[in-house]
Amino acid sequence: MKVATHHLRCTECATVIGKDEVSSNFRCPLCNGLYEVVYPWTNATAGPESRLPNPSALRWLWQERRSSSMAIDQSGVWRFRDLLPIVDDLEKVVTLREGNTPFYDLPRCAKAAGIDWLLAKHQGMNPTGSFKDTGMTAALSVAAQRGFEWVACASTGNTSAAMAAYAARAGLRSIVFIPEGKIAWGKLSQSMDYGALTIQLKTDFDGCVKILGELVKQFPIYLLNSVNPYRLEGQKTPAFELVEQMEWQVPEHVIVPGGNLANSSALAKGFAEMHELGLIPRIPKISIIQAEGANPLYRSLQENGGEQLTPVVANTRATAIRIGNPASWRKAVNALQTTGGWCEQVSEQEIALAKAEIGAEGVGCEPASAVTLAGLKKLVAQGKITAEERVVLILTGHTLKDSAYTIEYHRNELFSDAEKAELSVSEQSRHAALRKPPIVLEADPGLVLRTLESHMNQPQPA
Amino acid sequence: MKVATHHLRCTECATVIGKDEVSSNFRCPLCNGLYEVVYPWTNATAGPESRLPNPSALRWLWQERRSSSMAIDQSGVWRFRDLLPIVDDLEKVVTLREGNTPFYDLPRCAKAAGIDWLLAKHQGMNPTGSFKDTGMTAALSVAAQRGFEWVACASTGNTSAAMAAYAARAGLRSIVFIPEGKIAWGKLSQSMDYGALTIQLKTDFDGCVKILGELVKQFPIYLLNSVNPYRLEGQKTPAFELVEQMEWQVPEHVIVPGGNLANSSALAKGFAEMHELGLIPRIPKISIIQAEGANPLYRSLQENGGEQLTPVVANTRATAIRIGNPASWRKAVNALQTTGGWCEQVSEQEIALAKAEIGAEGVGCEPASAVTLAGLKKLVAQGKITAEERVVLILTGHTLKDSAYTIEYHRNELFSDAEKAELSVSEQSRHAALRKPPIVLEADPGLVLRTLESHMNQPQPA
Numbered sequence: 001m002k003v004a005t006h007h008l009r010c011t012e013c014a015t016v017i018g019k020d021e022v023s024s025n026f027r028c029p030l031c032n033g034l035y036e037v038v039y040p041w042t043n044a045t046a047g048p049e050s051r052l053p054n055p056s057a058l059r060w061l062w063q064e065r066r067s068s069s070m071a072i073d074q075s076g077v078w079r080f081r082d083l084l085p086i087v088d089d090l091e092k093v094v095t096l097r098e099g100n101t102p103f104y105d106l107p108r109c110a111k112a113a114g115i116d117w118l119l120a121k122h123q124g125m126n127p128t129g130s131f132k133d134t135g136m137t138a139a140l141s142v143a144a145q146r147g148f149e150w151v152a153c154a155s156t157g158n159t160s161a162a163m164a165a166y167a168a169r170a171g172l173r174s175i176v177f178i179p180e181g182k183i184a185w186g187k188l189s190q191s192m193d194y195g196a197l198t199i200q201l202k203t204d205f206d207g208c209v210k211i212l213g214e215l216v217k218q219f220p221i222y223l224l225n226s227v228n229p230y231r232l233e234g235q236k237t238p239a240f241e242l243v244e245q246m247e248w249q250v251p252e253h254v255i256v257p258g259g260n261l262a263n264s265s266a267l268a269k270g271f272a273e274m275h276e277l278g279l280i281p282r283i284p285k286i287s288i289i290q291a292e293g294a295n296p297l298y299r300s301l302q303e304n305g306g307e308q309l310t311p312v313v314a315n316t317r318a319t320a321i322r323i324g325n326p327a328s329w330r331k332a333v334n335a336l337q338t339t340g341g342w343c344e345q346v347s348e349q350e351i352a353l354a355k356a357e358i359g360a361e362g363v364g365c366e367p368a369s370a371v372t373l374a375g376l377k378k379l380v381a382q383g384k385i386t387a388e389e390r391v392v393l394i395l396t397g398h399t400l401k402d403s404a405y406t407i408e409y410h411r412n413e414l415f416s417d418a419e420k421a422e423l424s425v426s427e428q429s430r431h432a433a434l435r436k437p438p439i440v441l442e443a444d445p446g447l448v449l450r451t452l453e454s455h456m457n458q459p460q461p462a
Numbered sequence: 463m464k465v466a467t468h469h470l471r472c473t474e475c476a477t478v479i480g481k482d483e484v485s486s487n488f489r490c491p492l493c494n495g496l497y498e499v500v501y502p503w504t505n506a507t508a509g510p511e512s513r514l515p516n517p518s519a520l521r522w523l524w525q526e527r528r529s530s531s532m533a534i535d536q537s538g539v540w541r542f543r544d545l546l547p548i549v550d551d552l553e554k555v556v557t558l559r560e561g562n563t564p565f566y567d568l569p570r571c572a573k574a575a576g577i578d579w580l581l582a583k584h585q586g587m588n589p590t591g592s593f594k595d596t597g598m599t600a601a602l603s604v605a606a607q608r609g610f611e612w613v614a615c616a617s618t619g620n621t622s623a624a625m626a627a628y629a630a631r632a633g634l635r636s637i638v639f640i641p642e643g644k645i646a647w648g649k650l651s652q653s654m655d656y657g658a659l660t661i662q663l664k665t666d667f668d669g670c671v672k673i674l675g676e677l678v679k680q681f682p683i684y685l686l687n688s689v690n691p692y693r694l695e696g697q698k699t700p701a702f703e704l705v706e707q708m709e710w711q712v713p714e715h716v717i718v719p720g721g722n723l724a725n726s727s728a729l730a731k732g733f734a735e736m737h738e739l740g741l742i743p744r745i746p747k748i749s750i751i752q753a754e755g756a757n758p759l760y761r762s763l764q765e766n767g768g769e770q771l772t773p774v775v776a777n778t779r780a781t782a783i784r785i786g787n788p789a790s791w792r793k794a795v796n797a798l799q800t801t802g803g804w805c806e807q808v809s810e811q812e813i814a815l816a817k818a819e820i821g822a823e824g825v826g827c828e829p830a831s832a833v834t835l836a837g838l839k840k841l842v843a844q845g846k847i848t849a850e851e852r853v854v855l856i857l858t859g860h861t862l863k864d865s866a867y868t869i870e871y872h873r874n875e876l877f878s879d880a881e882k883a884e885l886s887v888s889e890q891s892r893h894a895a896l897r898k899p900p901i902v903l904e905a906d907p908g909l910v911l912r913t914l915e916s917h918m919n920q921p922q923p924a
Binding site: 063064066067069074096097100102104125127128129150164165166167168169170173175180185186188189190191192193194195196197198199200201202203207208211214215218219244245247355356359360361362363364398399400401403404406407410434436437438439440441442443445448449451452453455456 | 525526528529531536558559562564566587589590591612626627628629630631632635637642647648650651652653654655656657658659660661662663664665669670673676677680681706707709817818821822823824825826860861862863865866868869872896898899900901902903904905907910911913914915917918
């Protein structure tokens with residue numbers, strides 16, 4: 001393994017700095033832009049020592065590592081380490097064997113969306129239950145290598161769970177800022193379980209980000225929000241995994257939920273690098289779906305073509321994407337423009353229905369992940385995605401992340417009567433067919449038998 | 463792949479029956495015993511067509527499959543299908559890419575237990591968050607192949623989550639019986655999410671089992687409790703994975719939680735088969751740990767050497783093992799006797815402390831999994847396990863399975879004042895060092911800075 005060598009480039013003014021020159025808030029001092037990691041092999045004039053193995057050799061190497069028992073080979077992030085040379089000493093990599101997540105076909109969801117074939121890349125099957133692990137293993141390894149003792153993030157819950165776990169693994173201490181009362185119960189429990197100092201601030205996610213920005217100027221704390229470009233280096237690797245799982249075929253569309261808006265650009269970077277290196281012949285369209293109640297990117301694109309973003313007060317039960325002032329919105333606009341994808345918004349009831357449909361395939365996900373299926377339906381209805389095209393949904397979180405949402409949905413307690421009345425008759429019956437309220441019974445065999453008999457005579461919903 | 467061929471043998475009276483002759487309750491009609499699956503290659507007099515590849519060839523084959531993209535190769539259960547030929551048509555295997563779970567070293571837990579080196583095989587990293595997935599992929603595949611439309615189980619929550627998910631995958635319908643109010647919230651949400659018919663009975667787990675027994679006599683429902691021997695065929699495969707991950711070294715000890723008591727015997731069967739086939743030179747001691755409030759096996763061994771088992775009324779916050787009348791207790795006694803392991807019991811406070819210690823390593827697990835570490839401490843203190851021996855804990859469920867427990871523990875609300883007063887001063891300070899109650903603050907930068915400063919000056923707990 002050659003020594004890591006990379007630079008940071010501002011994604012707005014293109015200024016390049018050395019990896020040790022970045023400020024504590026990971027913002028460009030000239031234009032306040034965000035950085036991305038650039039490597040010598042993305043520079044055509046670099047010398048031969050910077051060249052990578054050829055595409056066939058890389059594919060072979062990555063496949064061979066799958067049958068190795070070494071921790072960094074078992075990791076679905078570090079298995080692709082040739083394309084993320086960000087740490088000098090691989091012995092110091094902090095890993096929980098993240099990545100290598102399953103790829104599921106969703107035939108009934110495909111039918112509901114009106115397409116022939118649909119795949120889900122389930123990033124909720126990572127160790128802490130969300131896609132954030134792939135980024136955290138990368139950025140936490142950098143923090144450990146640079147000798148930080150403390151790390152911190154603001155979070156709607158998934159980032160904090162991942163950071164707390166990886167920090168604990170590395171023996172570092174972590175501080176989590178979360179908006180009080182606005183994150184899912186499962187996620188709150190994780191930061192405590194993994195030993196983080198958890199601070200619930202009486203504000204929203206965007207308010208947490210602001211306070212954390214003050215902090216990292218005054219204490220030697222390594223910032224692990226997604227402005228940290230190393231997070232995105234890890235989060236680009238599911239793009240590699242995904243095409244590898246498709247035997248190096250490229251889908252026409254990849255659909256991601258849109259919250260703080262870093263994940264779409266991370267995946268776009270992964271596809272772009274593979275394309276540049278000759279690993280794939282073209283890149284898929286990446287589309288971003290937001291909740292109607294937390295739709296600043298959608299609005300920006302509608303109102304000014306993505307030139308400016310006006311923050312919104314975010315409100316959605318899909319807490320993972322309850323973000324009104326997303327840090328990486330310019331990167332997301334760029335990802336949409338370079339790949340040719342779209343941005344859509346979906347309602348709370350559309351999210352709930354899509355989540356139930358994914359669950360009924362035996363897969364399950366958290367509400368924010370389900371925006372992908374809800375958005376797909378709209379893109380198909382608009383003719384932007386056609387029936388025979390291959391679509392991959394990125395499911396970002398495990399169903400166990402937000403159990404309360406699932407229970408309320410199936411008990412029919414998630415929406416008010418007024419909200420339910422807004423649905424069409426066919427939408428109402430679709431919800432009714434999927435809803436599975438638990439039945440409470442006395443432990444009387446006769447009673448149980450009679451109850452079951454009536455249920456077993458009802459047809460299976462399509 | 464040769465056609466599946468196997469028989470069922472009663473583990474008590476040794477009567478062998480054909481695979482299609484078993485009754486709906488999976489009990490021997492002669493002695494009420496439970497069955498195990500037997501294969502021709504366990505019979506020395508079988509013809510050459512029944513022979514397996516030699517050990518080196520098997521190891522090579524299993525390793526090669528890890529780099530395949532086929533679903534049955536990506537599964538950490540079906541990758542070992544040579545040792546579980548239970549379905550005729552591999553196309554019909556129902557899989558969620560279970561298994562291939564990570565192996566974590568736990569250096570701080572090792573120190574707390576007084577040994578040099580400790581590993582955890584984290585079965586909570588399976589798709590539905592528990593070890594039950596490895597068994598369910600096997601038994602559900604058999605159900606699907608045999609043409610059943612309905613499957614059912616009684617459960618403390620993990621089995622039902624797994625069954626519901628795999629049934630949904632296969633397009634089968636499922637019925638779940640759970641004790642009302644006595645399972646963790648996360649698990650209840652899963653059976654609804656995956657579309658099962660969830661029936662909460664006003665009784666305990668053992669009462670649910672009894673009613674289900676009536677049901678399967680009257681309806682064409684395939685029983686998926688762990689009396690179903692195919693469940694155990696899947697659950698033996700983590701033994702294969704574990705030694706493969708240790709480069710075919712065998713640990714001295716494997717420690718499992720004891721609830722319905724099928725898992726210990728499944729793992730023992732896996733080790734025994736590997737030993738018989740020459741894959742490993744010896745088998746590890748398998749020890750079983752129960753909660754004090756649900757300790758029928760522990761009592762039986764103390765009182766009559768495991769000859770008889772008197773059911774208890776089970777009571778523990780480790781809901782996954784809240785079982786007073788375990789179905790597979792005779793199999794478990796056999797596993798202890800043939801491997802030379804021990805059975806221990808641990809208190810509620812010992813469980814809570816062990817769970818916090820595992821969490822603080824960045825790994826996390828549900829309470830029932832933590833009995834393994836709590837039990838290890840006792841076995842070390844008794845001199846049964848020595849410092850230099852290699853120990854593997856089987857963590858059975860993900861921390862997200864029971865978020866409420868974690869939150870109550872860290873808020874110091876899990877135990878009454880009277881219970882806490884029973885602890886020694888050193889135990890109290892150990893709990894205090896690990897407890898991470900969330901801090902609620904106004905979003906005032908000055909206040910947050912001052913609060914953090916005081917926390918950052920406190921030392922890291924050992």
